[in-house]
Amino acid sequence: MPFNVKHIPEDLLKSIISKKAVAFCGAGLSMPIQRSNSKNLPNWPQLLLELIELAHRDRYNFSGLLPEIELAVKNGNLLAVAQELQEVLSKPSIAKYLRDIFLDKKLKPNQTHKILVQIPFIGILTTNYDTLIEGAYTLKRDGRIPVVLTQEDLDKVPNPLKLDDEFVFKMHGDINRPETIILGSHDYQNILFRSTAYRSFLETLFTINTVLFVGFSMSDPDVENLLERLSGIYSRNNDFHYLLVERGRLNEFEKKRLALDKRIFTIEYNNHDGTHSEVYDFLFHLNELTSLDGKYRREYESRFYTLPVSQTNVTRISAFISYSGHDKEYAVNIAELLSENGIHVWMDDFNVKVGDTVVSTIESGIKESDYFIVLLSNNSINSDWVKQEIELAYITNHERNKPKIIPIVFDSLIRNKIPKLLMDIRWLVVNESNIFQKIQRLIEQLKAS
Template sequence: MKQHIRAFVDDYLGELIEGSAAIFAGAGLSVPAGYVDWRELIRPLSEELGLNIQLENDLVALAQFHVNANGANRHKLHKAVIEAISADNPPTENHKLLAKLPIQTWWTTNYDRLIENSLRAVGKIVDVKSAVPQLATTRPRRDATIYKMHGDVDRPDEAVATRDDFERYPRDRGAFITALAGDLVSKTFLFLGFSFTDPNLEQVLTRVRLTFANNQRRHYAVFRMRTRLKGESVADFEHYKLRQALVIEDLRRFNVRVLTIDDYGEITEFLKELVDRYKRRTVFVAASSVDFGGWSKEVVDEFTQTLGKLLVAKGTRIASGLGAGIGDSLLSGALREVLSSNRTVDESLILRPFPQAMKGEDLTKLWEDYRQEILSHAGIAIFLFGTKDVDGEIQVAEGMFREFEIARNQGVAVIPVGGTGGAAESLAYKVLEDPNRIVPELGDDGGKIVDGLLQRPESPMELIEPLLRAVQILQGGKR
C-alpha cells in the first residue's frame, strides 16, 4: 500500500473511532455495479438533438437543450433516469465494505439505491433524505443518514439534471447546501467516484473556505491517475494529464487532499484495511476455567482483571460471553477502567452471557447463533484457559474450538494463549503447525509470538505484556 494512502488510513480510522467520518459518493462509485454514468445516461437525448456526446463537456447544458427542444417537457429525461437506474443492481464490494464501517453521514449526487441497500443488508436503519421536507424529520434509532442532494430514482420528476435545476437549486433545495456546509465543517469526508465538477458542491466548498479561512477541516478524495486512452493523441493525453494535476492542486484551496491511485482495485484494498483495523478495536475474549491452569484463583482473577482494565485503557472494546470462572473478573477489570475514564459501557463492552437454562438441540443452536453473532463484532479473538466441569471431571471446553473455527471463518485474527492450558494450549499447538496460514495477520513473527505465549510462566501476570503487544501489532495494521 502506498505511503500516502497508509497515512490516510491511519487518519480516517481515527475519524471513524470518533464518529466524525463521512462519505461523499459520486457516479464513479456506482458504475462498477452496472449503472451508467451521466454521459451514458443522456446519450440517447444527445443523439435525438443530433449532437455527438463524445464532443460534449457540459452535460448539464445538454440536458437543458433537450428540455428546451421539447417545449420544457421533461418526460424523456425522467424516462432516461428511470430506465438507466430503476433496477436494483447488487452493491459492489466497495459498497459492502463501506457499509461495515460506522459511518453515520453519507452524501451523494447519485439517484440509485446502492448505498441504502448495502447498509440495510448489514442490518442498519437508514434515513434517506432526497427532498427538502425530509430534512425536517428524523427517523428514530437510525444508524446512517443518506443525503441524496440531486434526488432519487423514485422521484425522477424532482431530479436535479438541467441548467435550470442547478440555477434554482439555492432557492428550491438550499437547505441541502446549508446541511452539507455544516457537515463539511464538523466531519472528515472521503470523496469516492466524484469529479468535482458539480456547481452546488463548489459553491458549498467555497462558502466553507471563505468562512473558516485557514481553519478548514481536512477532507480526502480519490483520483485515478490519467492514462492514455486508446486512439488518443499524445498531445491530448498530455493536456488532460496536466489538467488533472491542476485540479488536484486547486483542491488544496479547500483542504481536500487527493489520494492518487493507478488502479481502482486500490480503493478496495484500503477499504478492506479500514474495515479490518476498525473491527480489530473489538477483541473477543474466549475464556472459561474450573482449574485455573494450576494457578490459584486469586492469581488468575488478578490476571484477568488486569487484562480487562488494560485492554479498555488502550481504547479497545471487549466482547465476551462471560465464561465460567473467568468472565466476572474480566468484566470487573474492564468496568473499573470504564468508570474511571470518559468512556461509556457501550463503547467499551459487548456482553453476551451464554444462557444455561435450556437443554438439548435448542441450547446447542442458541449457543451457535450466539457465537456467530458476537464474533461478527470482533476483529481479534483471544483464547484463554478453556476447561469445564463435567460431572465432577475436568475436561477441555469444546466450545472454544468452535469459537476458534468461527473466528477464522469470519476473518477474525486469533491469539491463543497456550500458557494458560486447556483448549487454549491445544489451539496454540494447532497454530504452530502452520502459522503463516492460520495467523497471517501477525506477520512473519506469528509463529514466534504464539510460541512465546505457549510457554507457561510462574504467574499468568507474565503473559500480560506479550499478549498486549500481539494485540497492538494487529491493531496497528501490521502485515
C-alpha cells in the same frame, strides 16, 4: 498491487472512529455495475449522451445544433446540456428513462458498495440516481431500509447529521420520487442559491465533519459548483477532507490547489489493470482499521505492509530542514547537531548536486523525510522557497501521515506573520541564547518517539 495501508491518513481514521465523518459518493462507484442491456451504468456525460439519443429518437433535432451539443458534452459543459435536455424532453419522459436505467432489476450492490456501508460513517451523500448504496445498507441491516433523504426533506429533517440512524442523502434526488430529480443548471441554481435549508445543511456538514470523496474525478461540474459555493467556509473550517482518486488523474498543481484552497487532500490508488480494484482494498482496510484500537491497528498494518529487504535494518530517522539563506548559519549548526545524534539530515546545501533538478529533488527530500523542520524568522517568512516547502510538507503530511512538521520560531518574529498553515501546529520558540539547548531537547524527543 494491493493498497498500501500506511497511506491511509491518520486524521481520516480518527474522524471516522469519533463519528465525525461522511462519505460522498460519485458515479465512479457504480459504473462497474452492468445493466440488463449489457451496458455498464453511465457516468454523467454518458447519461447525457443517452438522453440526447432519446430526444433524437423522439424526432427532436435540436434546431440543427446536435453536433455542437455533443461537443459541449465532450468539453464538459454538462449543466448547460442537461438544461437543454430538460427543456426539450418532458419531465415524465426523463423520469421514465432514468427509472428504466437506474431501477433495472439486474442492478445489485457489488463488494465495494457492501464494504463501504460497513465503515461507521454517520451518513453517505451521493450524486448517483441508482439505489445501490441503499441496497447495500438494506443487506447489512437484514432488510431494514436506511433513512433516504433529498433536498425536499430538509424542512422536516433540517439536520440529518443529528439522526440516530445512518442516512443516505441523494444530492440529485431520489429516483423513486421523480419530483425530487435534479438535472439542469436551473435546478442547481435554485437548490444551491435559493434553498437556505440545503445550504445550511451542507455548510454544517463540511464545517464540523471530515468528508471522504469516493468515485469522483473532481471534474464533475455539479461538485465543482458545490465546492465553489461552499468556498467561503473553508477559511473557518477546522476539518480536512479527502479525495480517493486514481494515481495520475490529477497533476501536482491540481492536488496542491485542492489542498490549499479547499482543504481536500488526495489519497491516490493504482489502477494498472483498469478495474479500480484498489478502491475496494482501500475501503476494506479503512473498515478494519476503524474497528481496532491503536495497538491492534499497528499489528494489522504490519501484516499488510513490509519494508523492502534493503530497508529492514535501517532505523535512522530523517529530517528535512527548511530555511532562508539569511539563516544558513543556524540551519547548518542544527543540521550538524542532528547528524551527531544519528538523525539523517536533508538540506539543500548537502543534497542538491550539480545537475539535479532543484524543485523535484527538494520535493523528493520532503516526501521521504520523517520530520520537516522549518526555521521561521523575519527572513524566511518572506522567502518564496520556504513558502513552497511549507505547502508541500503540509499537503504531504495530510496525505501520507509524514513528515511531521516542526516549526522553530525565533522570538523576534511577529506572531501574526506566522504562516497560516502552521497556526494549528505547536511551535518551538527559540532565541539566540537558547536555540541549541532547545534543539538538543527536541532531538531527545525525536529519538524517543
